[in-house]
Amino acid sequence: MDDLYSLPTYYDVSFSHEMREELAFLKNVFSQYCKGVRPKILEPACGTGRLMVPLIRTGFDCTGFDLNETALTYLKDKLERNQLKANIFNADMADFHVKDNKYDGAFCTVDTFRHLLSEKQAEQHLITISKALKKNGIYILGLHLIPEKAVLNKVTRWTSRRGRLTVKSAMTMLELDKMKRRETLKVLLNTNSEKESHTSIYQLRTYTLKQLTKLLKKTSVFEVVNAYDEYYDLSNPVILNSKSEYAVLLLRKI
Numbered sequence: 609m610d611d612l613y614s615l616p617t618y619y620d621v622s623f624s625h626e627m628r629e630e631l632a633f634l635k636n637v638f639s640q641y642c643k644g645v646r647p648k649i650l651e652p653a654c655g656t657g658r659l660m661v662p663l664i665r666t667g668f669d670c671t672g673f674d675l676n677e678t679a680l681t682y683l684k685d686k687l688e689r690n691q692l693k694a695n696i697f698n699a700d701m702a703d704f705h706v707k708d709n710k711y712d713g714a715f716c717t718v719d720t721f722r723h724l725l726s727e728k729q730a731e732q733h734l735i736t737i738s739k740a741l742k743k744n745g746i747y748i749l750g751l752h753l754i755p756e757k758a759v760l761n762k763v764t765r766w767t768s769r770r771g772r773l774t775v776k777s778a779m780t781m782l783e784l785d786k787m788k789r790r791e792t793l794k795v796l797l798n799t800n801s802e803k804e805s806h807t808s809i810y811q812l813r814t815y816t817l818k819q820l821t822k823l824l825k826k827t828s829v830f831e832v833v834n835a836y837d838e839y840y841d842l843s844n845p846v847i848l849n850s851k852s853e854y855a856v857l858l859l860r861k862i
């Protein structure tokens with residue numbers, strides 16, 4: 609069994625697929641809501657810096673951390689090769705230490721927040737992120753909600769290319785336990801550089817819209833400014849409902 613996040617080149621190519629809208633959304637939100645010449649942005653669980661690197665190029669002052677040392681080494685090498693600077697360190701999303709009131713904004717998309725498997729960890733994460741933000745600081749949180757009719761074993765496939773490397777990805781939901789609030793996902797990566805494929809299986813915490821709303825109310829450190837869907841269209845906020853599948857919340861520190 610492989611760990612998708614310990615294959616940073618393949619992860620980075622695979623998950624950079626169709627990220628144009630996601631990146632444009634982050635740039636626009638931070639430019640619009642974070643004042644100052646070079647807003648300070650925090651990315652918990654930054655991985656390979658898929659989004660962070662282009663944000664640094666745009667002029668944001670970025671800090672990121674992750675638990676996966678292989679991904680962090682990949683990111684540090686990429687920064688060095690491109691003569692870019694960022695503050696990168698190893699830490700846990702549920703228990704990390706940064707200076708209070710330091711950041712103008714933070715972001716965590718593509719279900720990364722759902723890696724926190726317990727309610728306590730999720731609460732702790734939101735509270736710590738909020739402390740790290742300045743007054744009225746912004747947190748963008750993007751995650752899938754459980755659809756009304758979840759389809760097991762349905763495979764989502766996509767192909768990504770960078771230079772001579774082609775990565776074919778296939779993601780399957782193997783199990784969904786609504787009581788335990790666990791989703792088990794399998795990601796299969798095939799590349800043109802290796803004969804063997806890489807299989808990674810991992811669990812995420814599940815959220816209905818009600819459960820997510822309850823968590824935000826309970827922690828009461830953020831207010832929801834607006835919500836968006838998978839199209840990341842800042843000019844088109846949506847009203848989430850029980851049929852919503854991907855939610856992007858634009859949160860503001862209370």
Ligand SMILES: C[S@@+](CC[C@H](N)C(=O)[O-])C[C@H]1O[C@@H](n2cnc3c(N)ncnc32)[C@H](O)[C@@H]1O
Nearest residue numbers: 613653654655658674675676699700701720723
């Ligand atoms: C889907 S990837 C997202 C990476 C990056 N944020 C992006 O958008 O491409 C999830 C990342 O979360 C990291 N991760 C999972 N649990 C974590 C935790 N408790 N603390 C810090 N990082 C964690 C993994 O190592 C992985 O890099």
